[in-house]
Amino acid sequence: AQSVAQPEDQVNVAEGNPLTVKCTYSVSGNPYLFWYVQYPNRGLQFLLKYITGDNLVKGSYGFEAEFNKSQTSFHLKKPSALVSDSALYFCAVRDGATGTASKLTFGTGTRLQVTL
Amino acid sequence: DSGVTQTPKHLITATGQRVTLRCSPRSGDLSVYWYQQSLDQGLQFLIQYYNGEERAKGNILERFSAQQFPDLHSELNLSSLELGDSALYFCASSGSGNTEAFFGQGTRLTVV
Numbered sequence: 001a002q003s004v005a006q007p008e009d010q011v012n013v014a015e016g017n018p019l020t021v022k023c024t025y026s027v028s029g030n031p032y033l034f035w036y037v038q039y040p041n042r043g044l045q046f047l048l049k050y051i052t053g054d055n056l057v058k059g060s061y062g063f064e065a066e067f068n069k070s071q072t073s074f075h076l077k078k079p080s081a082l083v084s085d086s087a088l089y090f091c092a093v094r095d096g097a098t099g100t101a102s103k104l105t106f107g108t109g110t111r112l113q114v115t116l
Numbered sequence: 117d118s119g120v121t122q123t124p125k126h127l128i129t130a131t132g133q134r135v136t137l138r139c140s141p142r143s144g145d146l147s148v149y150w151y152q153q154s155l156d157q158g159l160q161f162l163i164q165y166y167n168g169e170e171r172a173k174g175n176i177l178e179r180f181s182a183q184q185f186p187d188l189h190s191e192l193n194l195s196s197l198e199l200g201d202s203a204l205y206f207c208a209s210s211g212s213g214n215t216e217a218f219f220g221q222g223t224r225l226t227v228v
Contacts, residue, residue, distance in 0.1 A: 020149040024214060034216050043118065043206060044159075090159065092217075102216050103172040104208070108158035 001025040004093050006107035011108070013081045013114055021076040023038045023091030034092040034104070035065055043079040044090060050074060081114045088112075118141065122207050122220035130228055134195040137223045141188055141209030147171070149217060150182055153204040165190055180204040197227045 003026045004079045025031055032051050036044040048059025055067045065076045074091060091107040118143035129135055143147050150162040157198060161174035165184035176182075181195075184190045204224050208217040 018220040024184075036219075043221045045118075045207075046216045046218065047224075049216050103161060103164055103174070104210070105161065 002093055002095055002103070002105045004091050004105055004107035006091055006110045008088075008110050009108075010111045010113060013112070014106070015083050015114050015116050016080050017114065019076075019078050019081040019085070019114070020095075021089050021112060023074045023076065023090075023107060024072050025074060025091070025093040025095075026072065026094045029076075030093045031072075032094040033065075033067065034094075035059065035063070035076050036090045036092065038088040038090065040087075047089075057106075058082050079111075083114050083116060086112055086114045118208060118218040118220065120209050120218050120220035122205075122223050124222050124223060125221065126226075128226045129197060131197055131199060133197050133227075134193065134199065135225065136193040137194070137205050137225075139190045139192070139207030139209075139220060140209075142188070142211070142218055143209075145208045145211045145218075146188065146208035148184055148188070149204040149208045149210075150192050151208065152188070152204060155203075157210075159206070162192070167199075177182050194225070198205060199215070202225065202227045 006023045034049045035047040038044045050057050050067045058064045088109050090109050095102045117133040121140040123138045146167045149164045151159045163182050164172040179195050180190045204222045206217045207221045210217040
């Protein structure tokens with residue numbers, strides 16, 4: 001069975017500081033990893049994905065994520081946080097062995113709070 | 117706009133009733149997923165359909181059922197509703213290849 005863990009319910013960071021939102025995963029095949037953001041009363045918006053290739057992937061709004069196979073992690077990062085980044089962030093994994101036909105499993109979410 | 121359309125946006129109904137939530141996936145997407153998000157909770161995977169067939173099942177109650185039609189739209193049926201079923205229900209779709217899923221805006225169900 002595949003699973004995703006987001007160990008922090010909330011991350012607090014000051015505007016202008018770097019931010020990291022942690023994610024670890026478990027999957028039997030090759031992992032396909034995703035980050036989504038959810039603003040209040042909205043659906044989830046796709047931020048970025050790792051399928052294969054470079055371990056550092058860049059996404060929307062200046063976010064990036066680093067894939068680490070040995071640590072089974074896919075942490076979301078941003079060099080300089082903005083107040084407007086405050087939202088709920090979800091990490092997700094799919095088993096690459098079965099591709100798009102397989103289930104997409106989400107973590108429990110991490111609330112990011114950026115303050116002035 | 118993700119291209120995934122969910123109707124209705126809001127639904128208020130009484131306990132014991134039955135409702136149907138509808139999802140139109142992005143054009144050409146074969147996979148449709150349903151998720152439930154309760155207040156301050158993460159996303160609970162309910163069920164996935166791929167090209168009309170059930171592909172994966174999560175924590176979906178027996179009172180809930182879903183189907184995907186030949187035109188690829190999907191419906192989630194919730195019956196014998198209880199107060200605890202109040203939640204946001206999201207539909208997502210994804211296409212061929214190892215692509216991301218795109219989410220609709222959700223249906224907020226309130227059971228009173």
